[in-house]
Amino acid sequence: MSDQGSAGNVIAAICNVFFPGLGQLVQGRLLPALIFAIVCVGGYALWWLIIPAIIAGVFHLYAIIDAATYKNNS
Template sequence: MSQGQGSAGNVLAALASLIIPGLGQLLQGRVLWAMFWLFFGCIGFLVTWLITLSLLPFGWFVVSFFSCIHAAVYSPRR
């Protein structure tokens, strides 16, 4: 069974990363990447909240989008 791009596992990981940055990487077993994306999601949240002082800091969503793409294109080495 294929575990590369477009597999069901990668689609689920991408959807999970769209909600919480790094969650998809964690589901794929990539703990360091998961911590990286979660850290930058929190930094993006904090920076955009400090700049805009709004309840909808868009930095979290931008990082989530890139984390989603990163999880979707993952192909494990064999």
């Protein structure tokens, strides 16, 4: 992936809309992908407790923004 707003980042952000962490995986970032997926899926699974679902929703939104604004520093 190259700069912020590139086509690859837009595709990664769209992937994150459907499954949190998938966009980071598309970008080749395994650890953030696992963290976003575990937190979001776990929080959504505990939806009846309200607070974990809210935290998962915030993490899901952050995963989308993170994929869209990612800059490769190498």
